[in-house]
Amino acid sequence: xxxxxxxxxxxxxxxxxxxxxxxxxxxxxxxxxxxxxxxxxxxxxxxxxxxxxxxxxxxxxxxxxxxxxxxxxxxxxxxxxxxxxxxxxxxxxxxxxxxxxxxxxxxxxxxxxxxxxxxxxxxxxxxxxxxxxxxxxxxxxxxxxxxxxxxxxxxxxxxxxxxxxxxxxxxxxxxxxxxxxxxxxxxxxxxxxxxxxxxxxxxxxxxxxxxxxxxxxxxxxxxxxxxxxxxxxxxxxxxxxxxxxxxxxxxxxxxxxxxxxxxxxxxxxxxxxxxxxxxxxxxxxxxxxxxxxxxxxxxxxxxxxxxxxxxxxxxxxxxxxxxxxxxxxxxxxxxxxxxxxxxxxxxxxxxxxxxxxxxxxxxxxxxxxxxxxxxxxxxxxxxxxxxxxxxxxxxxxxxxxxxxxxxxxxxxxxxxxxxxxxxxxxxxxxxxxxxxxxxxxxxxxxxxxxx
Numbered sequence: 001x002x003x004x005x006x007x008x009x010x011x012x013x014x015x016x017x018x019x020x021x022x023x024x025x026x027x028x029x030x031x032x033x034x035x036x037x038x039x040x041x042x043x044x045x046x047x048x049x050x051x052x053x054x055x056x057x058x059x060x061x062x063x064x065x066x067x068x069x070x071x072x073x074x075x076x077x078x079x080x081x082x083x084x085x086x087x088x089x090x091x092x093x094x095x096x097x098x099x100x101x102x103x104x105x106x107x108x109x110x111x112x113x114x115x116x117x118x119x120x121x122x123x124x125x126x127x128x129x130x131x132x133x134x135x136x137x138x139x140x141x142x143x144x145x146x147x148x149x150x151x152x153x154x155x156x157x158x159x160x161x162x163x164x165x166x167x168x169x170x171x172x173x174x175x176x177x178x179x180x181x182x183x184x185x186x187x188x189x190x191x192x193x194x195x196x197x198x199x200x201x202x203x204x205x206x207x208x209x210x211x212x213x214x215x216x217x218x219x220x221x222x223x224x225x226x227x228x229x230x231x232x233x234x235x236x237x238x239x240x241x242x243x244x245x246x247x248x249x250x251x252x253x254x255x256x257x258x259x260x261x262x263x264x265x266x267x268x269x270x271x272x273x274x275x276x277x278x279x280x281x282x283x284x285x286x287x288x289x290x291x292x293x294x295x296x297x298x299x300x301x302x303x304x305x306x307x308x309x310x311x312x313x314x315x316x317x318x319x320x321x322x323x324x325x326x327x328x329x330x331x332x333x334x335x336x337x338x339x340x341x342x343x344x345x346x347x348x349x350x351x352x353x354x355x356x357x358x359x360x361x362x363x364x365x366x367x368x369x370x371x372x373x374x375x376x377x378x379x380x381x382x383x384x385x386x387x388x389x390x391x392x393x394x395x396x397x398x399x400x401x402x403x404x405x406x407x408x409x410x411x412x413x414x415x416x417x418x419x420x421x422x423x424x425x426x427x428x429x430x431x432x433x434x435x436x437x438x439x440x441x442x443x444x445x446x447x448x449x450x451x
Contacts, residue, residue, distance in 0.1 A: 008060070009363030010071040011182070012049065012165065014038045014208020015231055016323070017056040019071070020352060020360040021064060025368050027349040029063040030357055031056050040227045041078050041209040043164040050171035057174060070175045072367055073165065074182035074359050075122055077213050077223045079157040085114035085124065088133075088149035098140045098148055100376060103129075106150045107380045119156040122179045124377045125219070126152040139373055153219065155181050178382050183213040183220050185362035188369060190319050190345035191215060200316025201306060203334065203342075204358075205298075205324035207231050212302045212318075214311050224305035226298050230324035233294045240290050241282060242273040252327070257288040258295050259329030295333060303338045317341035321358035 011018040013035065021029045033056045037048030061068050087109040091102055106129075111121050129140040130149040140148055157179070169176045183202055191200050199216040207230040214222040230252075237256075238248035251271065257263050263285040270279035306312050317340050320331060325344050335342040346354050347361045370378075 006064075006066070006068065007364045007367055008057070008068055008071040009180075009185075009360040009367075010053070010057075010073045010169070010176075011357075011360040011363070012038070012043075012053065012073065012168070013206060013323075013359075014041055014229065016207060016356070017049075017052045018357055018360040019056045019060050020357055020364055021060050021068070022364045022368070023064075027347075027352060027361065027364070029060050030352045030360070031059045031063065032356060033059065037168070038208060041076055041206075041225075042161065043168060046164055046168050046171065049164075049168040053168060053174070054172035057172065068174065070177050071169065072363050073169065073176050073179050074185055074363050075157055075162075075165075075179045076209075077181070077183045077211050077220065078209065078225045079161055080122065080181055080183075080220070080223070081119065081156050082220065083114040083116070083154045083156060084151075085110045085154040086149065086151040087113050088130075088147055090147050091145050093146070095144045095146050098131075098143050098145055100141065102148055103141060103150075103373070103376055104380050106148045107377055110150050110152065111154055111380065114154045115156060118159050120159050120162050121154055121381050122157050122162075123155045123181055123184075124152055124381065125155070126150055126373060126377070128152075139371075155220075178378050180363050180366055181220070182359050182362070183211075183215065183223070185366040186321060186345075186358050187215045187218075187362070189347065189362045189365040190321060190358055191316065195316035195319070198316060199314035201311050201314060201318045201340075203302070203318050203320045203322075205229065205320060205322035205330070207323055210298050210302060210322075210324075212306055212311065214306070214309065214314065215316075216314070222305075222309045222311060224302055226301050228294070228298050230322075233291055233324070236290050236294050237287065241271055241280070241287075242275065243271050244274075247272065251287065252291065255284050255287055256291050256327055257284065257329045258291060258327040258333045260285055260288040260292050262329045262332075263288045291327065292333075295327075295330075296337065299334055299337050306338070312338055312340050317343070320344045321346075321355045323354075323356040325355045 005024045007022045009020045015035060016032050017035050018032045019030065020027060033052055035049060035052040037043060037045040037052060043049050057068055087106065089102065089106045089109055091098060107124060111124055115121055128136050128151050131137060131140055131143055131145045132147055133149065137143065166176060186202055187196055190202065196215055196218050199214065202213045202215060204211045210226040210229050212224045213220055234245055234249045234252055237252055238245045255269055265283040265285045267284045268281050271282055273280045318334060320334065320342060331342045331344050344355055345358055347357055349361065352361055
């Protein structure tokens, strides 16, 4: 099949790699493969991670009967840091129309002014453009001006960790076009416009880590990372029942409940315990008590951080994603423990009806909604000529929702976020909805983007 309109979202997780491919905005394939090259959200073996990425994308290629060359990859919240960025450029002594090149120059100077040593820009979210220091506009192009200023939030990632991700993708035989902040990607599909605006918590119950991210005014306001996840629960089951980790993982999803009150001791099953002459009989209540003990520890630690930052009083409540949310009773347990309304998000598109695919699906959804200004930002950051000017792409405006953010005390919020909420790497154990007008030809957009 023709691959000129394909968009591939890649979610590199601790225990698995997920990939979702869409054709002109419609999901046509998805795959999940195990990953042994990471620990607690960080790559510890580039080659093993590369093998998992390659396997996932090769399986996608077989499903859709075409070749994939490029991907768009999500960056987890644990790697992100926020910086306020702003700067101004002169358009000319004589006022003239602002062009794409002027906007890109303004964006570049703002980004350069905010990037810190040993970090690389991932995304820039413009909050406003100022024409001659006065007029506040969303898109300054074609307007007459002597000067152009831009204000916004820059999201960066550590150079070392980002290098490892890039290298793993390259060794898998693919090219990464750009990185997308995973929380914003998930929010673009898991949250409604009102939930993104008035505030919600994204609780990602992953295999290696658990994260809680507050999204408010379309921005990341706070992030709490717990370095325990589904793999720790499986390890508990393995140790207590003396079974292999592989069997423990299977047992967890076949018979496990997050809430023991939903179980019955009458429901029993046999396990092959190491060193035992015969199979051991276990009931689902006992299994779920093992699961519940670890779940409560994780939820309580996450909840303590959210409580300190008003995260448990947001109108949008908690929206749960991630593979560990597949445990029965998870939403109810979180709601009961934290006293807040909860729901589990899972994409409704064919073939990805699972919260495991929230990030990978969110990536393709996020890119599909990028505005013309967003494409200029990505072009500045990644210097990729495949990202040609949006006007050449004839972007379909009715499918574009601006990724611009609302500026509300940006400096205070980014400082609080970086100081209190995101753990530095040394602590590891090893975010604006504004509609744009319709544009035509989304096929041309993806053709130029991924041809």
